Amino acid sequence: MKTNEQYDVVIVGGGAAGFTAAYQASHRGLSTLVVEKGRNTGGSGEYIEGAFAVDSYLQKEHNVALTKEDVLNEELEYSHYRADTQVWKEYIDASADIIKWLKDLGVEYLDVAPLGSGYRTWHLFKGLGKSVIHDVLEPKAKEQGTDVIISTTVTKVNLDNNGNVSGVELEDLSNHEKKTVATKAVVLATGGYLNNEDMIKNDTHYDAEQIIPVNSEKNTGDGLKLAWDAGAQKYAMGTAMLFGGYLKDHTKPGYVYRYSELNGAADQQSLLWVNENGDRFVNEEVVDNFALAGNALCTQGKVFTIVDQSTIDHLTDDQLYKQMGTWDYHDTKLPHLKEEMQKAFDEKAPYLTKADSIHELAEKVGLEDLEKTIEHYNELAHSGKDTDFGKKADFLIPVENGPFYAIELGVGAFCTMGGLKTNTEHEVLDKAGKPINGLYTAGNDAAGMLIGDTYGPNMPGTEAGFVFYSGKHVANIIYDQLKG
Template sequence: MSLKNNYDVIIIGGGASGLVAAYEAAHNSQSVLVVEKGHNLGGSGNYIEGAFAVDSFMQKKHADYHLTKEAALNEELNYSHYKADTNTWKQYIDGSADIIIKWLKDLGVEYFDVEPLGSGARTWHLFKCRGDAVINKVLAPKAKENGADIVTSTEVTKLITENGAVTGVELKNLENNEVSTVNGKHIILATGGYLNNKKLIADYTNYDANQLIPVNSNKNTGDGLSLAWNAGAQRYAMGMAMLFGGYIKDPYRPIYVYRYDELNGAANQQLLLWVNETGKRFVNEEVVDNFAEAGNALFTQNEFYTILDQATVDHLQNDSLYKPMGTYDYHDTKLPHLQEEIDDELAKNPKYLTKADNIEELAKKLNLPDLPATVKHYNEQAHAGKDEDFGMNAKFMIPVEKGPVYVIKQGVGAFCNMGGLKINLDNQVLDLDGAPIKGLYAVSNDAAGMLIGDTYGPNMPGTKAGYCFFSGKHVADVISEK
């Protein structure tokens, strides 16, 4: 594509927020360039299942929905211990239903329902065919129809500044290494955060980067944050990732292959017995009802494993789930391929999955000295119908008795992180003194530190995804008014 020398709006990142901004800015008669470093558009946004909104027409169809905007605001502020910015949340909540639901629906985005997640509120407006359809079937085509230029396999290597204002970008074509510059009145950072940058995780979070398993597009390496920091932006609210409990830890296969794996879902969402690196139980497994809190609990251990026996495998495959699996795309009541998956994996001699005839043999194979005593005590409590250790609901305490038995080694899964830049209500990036850097804006994960404390909030599911769409449209409308 032959690029113009000057654009009204240059958007760095071709994911959900970037393409919302691209469509809206182009629709508002702005000249627009979207720069995406990957071969394809969408990034981690392609995997978005649904988005947060309050007081939508979809929610009002459900008799059990009673959430008000005021209650949602207070809940989020309390959940973050008031580390979140009140006005940013209020702005987002007030505009969420019109932008996330009505505006996107009018563009052609299809939903199939709005649901809670675990013990959370009914705020998760679920897309048909996930974010991939929203981005690649609706937003990108409509942005192009309205005149936006979109380039892929191209990296922004530098923000060009003049007298303290950002006035353009330096581009590098990743296919031929050609470097060029393009001028822009308004530069929007929409690069998705830094979850895939181990150094930034190690330097600015408390997470063990070796235990953390990013389950995303693998492109969120902090590019936009580094560009902004080099241009004088304030580093802000780093340290929180959207954890979602355990995830199969296999060093020899791509992470994405286990995303909708039945064995992975069983290990992490069925309230089976969890033990640590010595074989001791360490938490009430019902914590999975808030998957971010589950991730926090798992990080308190050096390693952790899920234990299950053949009776459990048979039950999940042939009878029913013990509980619905909200963070996985399962709407069936069984795991019909579970035994097949286990047998196929064992045939590959995997490092994460071990089988034994009994618990004693399993403990010896994996050097889990406390496991036999843990299982004996757990089974006694399960039969007695009371968890004296952690208070787990008795109906979820499934004895581990029938051999063979299996153990699944896991890490802690995460989808994204939120934070890195401080913004104002116009999504302008702020400098070290809190003043806007002229011409520079941030949306989505790069800016979402304004919404969080130290733990993501599944209590209001879809908030991160919703903010992608909300912030993208909001910033484009702000720019069109300048």
């Protein structure tokens, strides 16, 4: 734990928001320390695919017609006006400059794209967030003098007698050595609390058993707890970035299935979904908006995708029923689907069940209404009209040629948002709504100001874009307050 005794700013969390803040702070001449609890930096920011912006140079190249006013109004309506208007306005105004700023630093983009039925706001990174962090922000921050320590946790943010930040308490996780570092500014950038089951159970409406985290597995609410212990108010808890179904396998980390073709087939092809009783419960085209799909799945105790061998053959040998956005799948079909399924059977994967008849499948999985549901669903498929939920005929795929498969889905989630109330300068507010002087936050820890009860994938990349915007902005605010 080699550090100086004092820094201008200490950043808790070595992910995308943390290293954005570290780069900008050290670029402005502030002495900077990044404290990362993991053995490696990067965190869940490594999985970021792209960042939101309005009126960027890439959008102008593609003649994207989208105004800042349109975006602001839609995001406020999407959040039912639970989002902070001023935070959104300032973020939108700065978003195009952030994309250009990252490009000038060396970040490469693949394109600007929509997601599903959303708008073309997703500026896709070459090499994902992993490249942005490790090839650009982190090395440049270190070149400018930023100190980085790993396997170390911040156990407390110290306040002086006037309630101002005066330092942090550190603990080396390898040998439990403890140390105090003085500072007047602390930035909490720990990525939220998706991997804290107690917080999910106690502070959200989600069933922790259903949620499948697809992240670095290090986001356990550390920054939120540090802030609450320092007197911050708990605010806007209860929202995760859900993205529809995800193979329910609690024996493995969620990220191993991120680009699984079986996962894509079960979640993104609008095939038949049934609940724990074997009943259909939604128009499966909801997958076109992944956050709404996640909400729909959360209304059920369990969810299964039911398919027959003809569907598996079609997806493997012929073509997809629908394209799957910018995910890293084959363009037209799923050529490895059958081998993935065989591997799952060989490993006795808990989410995959096979039977020679629907009756046998229903008994194996415990779905008492499945036979009745399949009989009715096949009638709808052959008629070409979904009189139950209105799904388009193109996706009414009959389930009639065995063997038959049940694929159990949990609800995939990338991150949580919120927990702290902030102002537009990313200062953490206390229970009276006043800033805790010297305590700031960025990224997911600060994103409760952006949302209502559901993440808005209609404007893809908003959370990732906010990570970079808030990291840069908070560093500039700290410089102004310390040196200005």
